[in-house]
Amino acid sequence: MNRINISCVLILLIFSSCKEKVKKAIVEESSPKMDQVTFRTDEENQKVDVLIDGDLFTSYIYDGKTPKPVLYPVITKSGTKITRGFPIEPLEGERVDHPHHVGIWFNYGDVNGLDFWNNSYAIKEEDKHKYGTINHREVTETNAATGTLVATANWDTSDNTTLLEETTEFSFSQEGDTRKIIRTTTLKALEDVSFKDNKEGMIAIRVTRGLELPSDQPSIFMDANGIPTEVKALNNEGVNGNYLTSEGKTGEEAWGTRAKWTTLYGKIADEPVSVTIMDHPGNVGYPTYWHARGYGLFAANPLGQEVFSDGKEKLNFSLAKGDSVTFKYAILVHNGEQLSEDSLNGYFSDFSKDQ
Missing domain, CATH: 1.20.5 (Single alpha-helices involved in coiled-coils or other helix-helix interfaces)
Known part of the structure; x- marks a missing residue:
């Protein structure tokens, strides 16, 4: 050549x-970059979808069908929904109690005498004056680079008097098989506001049937025709949820105890999954009491202490007009091998340093 x-x-x-x-x-x-968060605004359906690596994690929904903004559904990295579908997307075999339990939400049972927690489409018109509504105002920021969404809302009376202005920052991320939400909510009082000690609160998730704790108590479930039906003998097949708190409480014993974090774990279709809520040392009432029920309500309530302590403690928190308070929580959504206590304590240690 x-x-x-x-x-x-x-x-x-x-x-x-x-x-x-x-x-x-x-x-x-x-x-898409590994663990990349993106946002998809859907003004027609009044929601913002949160995607990681192009797959749906959750949606910030503010359509007013529930009297507060919610995150729904909540989906693991593997694509498993951990939230109950009812009342947004009722599924056969689900409980149909407590229509105000939707996705992940934040509110309280007694604010200036109004019940924000139990408000839903099921409340009779003549009783509406007893309830408060959290009305979404606007999404002020979505930042894919930091995985953050910022939204504002008003805590209103039935005659549209605003008691509190809410500003919430959601930070979404993913590491390995763990998806994470950090919710930071600041409430500013527009008049003197009282949060009377009440067991109904404050940050909560309503989980799917598989993550409930097994029970033999009769209840009402959705049948194959979409009709609520009373079931006296429960079928607990595939129902295997269990609670564990940072203080070592398990199962039903987690309810009404204080802890830095609580995890609810089990298997859905043979896949190990868990959801963990972590309190922050800067929050009022830390370490929080847990309103963690076996039927699928999983909530942290720092302000309602009397019922959880059998009357030994009481907290009637209040804000003077112009004052504000901030609540910060981490929520871990995990699939795969169960997170160990050491791992959860490590997550909590990092979170507690985050100001």
């Missing part, structure tokens, strides 16, 4: 190599 041919071959090889490198760079640039 002469020198000219050799030179041509070398040029072709170099060109081919560069072409492949350019092609690879273009593919990498256009592909």
Whole structure:
């Protein structure tokens, strides 16, 4: 082979190599980055979808069908829904109690005498004056680079008097098989506001049937025709949830106890999953009491202490007009091998340092 041919071959090889490198760079640039959070605004349905690596994690819903904004559904990295579908998407075999339990939410049972917790579409019109509504105002920011969504809302009376202005920042992320939500909510009082000691509160999730604790108590469930039906003998097949608190309380014994964090774990279709809520040392009432029920309500309530302590403690928290208070929580949504206590304590240690 002469020198000219050799030179041509070398040029072709170099060109081919560069072409492949350019092609690879273009593919990498256009592909979603690992654990990347993106937001998809859907103004028609009044929600913002939160996606990680292009897959739905949850949606911030503010359509007014529930009298507060909610995160729904909540989905693991593997695609398993851990939230109950009712009342948004009723599924056969689900409980149909407590229509105000929707996805993940934040509110309270007694604010200036109004019940924000139990308000729902099921409340009779003549009783509406007894309840408060959290009305979404606007999404002020979505930042894919930091995985944050910021929204504002008003805590209103039935005659639209605003008691509290709410500003909430949600921070979404993913690490391995663990998806994380950090919710930071600041409430500013527009008049003197009292949070009377009440067991109904404060940050909560209503989970799917598989994460409930097994029970033999009769209840009402959705049948195959979408009709609520009383079931006296429960079928606990696939129902295997269990609570564990940072203080070592398990099962039903978690309810009414204080802890830094509580995890609810089990299997859905043979896949290990868990959801963990973590209190923050800067919160009022830390470490919080847990309103963690076997039927699927999993809540942290720092302000309602009397019922949980059998009357030994009481907290009637209040804000003077113009004052504000901030509550911060971490929620871990995990699939795969169960997170160990050491791992959860590690997450909590990192979270507690976050101001």
